[in-house]
Amino acid sequence: MGTELDLFHFDGDRPNFEACGQQNGFKFWCASKLMECLGYTTMGPILKAVNNAIAACATLGIPINDNFQEMNHPEHGRDWKLSRFACYMTVMNGDARNAKVAQAQAYFITMAEAFRQYVQEADGVERVLIRGEMVDREKALSGTASAHGVENYAFFQNAGYRGMYNMDLAQIRVKKAVPAGRSPLDFMGKTELAANLFRITQTDEKIRNESIRGQKPLERTAEQVGKKVRDTMISLSGTKPESLPRAPDLREVQKGIKRSAREYQKLGSPTKSAKE
Numbered sequence: 001m002g003t004e005l006d007l008f009h010f011d012g013d014r015p016n017f018e019a020c021g022q023q024n025g026f027k028f029w030c031a032s033k034l035m036e037c038l039g040y041t042t043m044g045p046i047l048k049a050v051n052n053a054i055a056a057c058a059t060l061g062i063p064i065n066d067n068f069q070e071m072n073h074p075e076h077g078r079d080w081k082l083s084r085f086a087c088y089m090t091v092m093n094g095d096a097r098n099a100k101v102a103q104a105q106a107y108f109i110t111m112a113e114a115f116r117q118y119v120q121e122a123d124g125v126e127r128v129l130i131r132g133e134m135v136d137r138e139k140a141l142s143g144t145a146s147a148h149g150v151e152n153y154a155f156f157q158n159a160g161y162r163g164m165y166n167m168d169l170a171q172i173r174v175k176k177a178v179p180a181g182r183s184p185l186d187f188m189g190k191t192e193l194a195a196n197l198f199r200i201t202q203t204d205e206k207i208r209n210e211s212i213r214g215q216k217p218l219e220r221t222a223e224q225v226g227k228k229v230r231d232t233m234i235s236l237s238g239t240k241p242e243s244l245p246r247a248p249d250l251r252e253v254q255k256g257i258k259r260s261a262r263e264y265q266k267l268g269s270p271t272k273s274a275k276e
Contacts, residue, residue: 021084029087031080032073038091039100043076046090050080053089056125059132060254062261085261092125124253130193131185131250137197141204149213159219163226164199165242176246189247199229 021027035046054068067086073079082090088108094101142153150156161169169184178184185193203225206212212221230241 028069028081028083030071030073031082031090032076034082034087034090035076037100038094038104039098043078045094047078049090049093050082050086052093052129053086053125055132056089056093056129056257059128060258062258067261089125093129124248125257126190127188127193127247127250128254128257130190130197134185134193134197134200137200137204141200144204144207145218148207148211148218149215150218151215155215156219156222160199160203160222160226163223163228164196164230165226166230166240167242172242175242186250187246187248189244192241192244192247195229195233195241199226202229 021029031046031050032043035043038046040046050068054064057064057067062085067083067089069081071079071081080086091101091104091108094104096102096105145153145156158169161167161172165172167175172178172184176184176187178187185196188196203222206221206225207218210221212218233239233241
């Protein structure tokens with residue numbers, strides 16, 4: 001077998017990763033072991049990735065306790081028992097600029113057929129995570145706007161989009177080919193989603209901090225914040241928000257992750273011969 005840091009290299013006909021799994025009620029891998037094999041020297045990056053993975057699973061309704069179990073490590077302190085799927089979700093939330101993380105992502109992506117069909121990149125997992133956070137932030141903004149005098153939320157919401165995209169929401173829907181009854185957010189990539197999340201949170205902050213009140217003043221505020229986000233994006237990347245490519249339907253991405261969870265569970269189940 002290779003060294004600990006070669007966990008995703010192959011030893012004979014199977015990767016070392018498989019040999020490092022432990023069995024105690026369910027097959028698991030320690031987050032601290034994952035930390036070592038990904039080339040990290042502290043638990044910080046792994047714990048952050050685990051927390052993001054748990055949040056993504058919560059958004060998708062994937063059972064947390066079946067995949068993540070907290071434990072203590074004599075050297076590192078807080079640690080986790082991770083199912084095969086939890087390892088996958090954790091790795092997908094890692095930094096792909098790290099060569100070992102990229103290697104691990106490639107290993108997991110090719111493991112389950114469901115992932116080849118639905119999710120080809122770690123971006124899909126991050127999109128699910130950001131979209132889940134946006135639901136909470138949009139609710140918060142709606143409450144703030146209502147408390148400060150917004151009577152027609154659709155007009156207020158449209159003003160924010162107009163500022164950021166230089167077009168109304170109806171025009172965005174046409175440009176992004178968004179089906180009727182669906183949100184444009186479900187067809188945005190990670191960068192575009194993150195920019196809209198920033199727009200929403202900053203609009204909320206500005207309204208509360210400056211105690212802005214009334215339908216029209218609040219619409220102007222939403223539009224002003226949207227325009228500042230737009231100007232920042234163009235300044236940094238040279239790309240207009242409306243020019244960002246349409247991303248695959250997030251519902252299909254979510255279905256793919258859920259299906260992948262089932263596939264990974266099958267991979268972790270004892271074989272008939274092993275039971276006997």
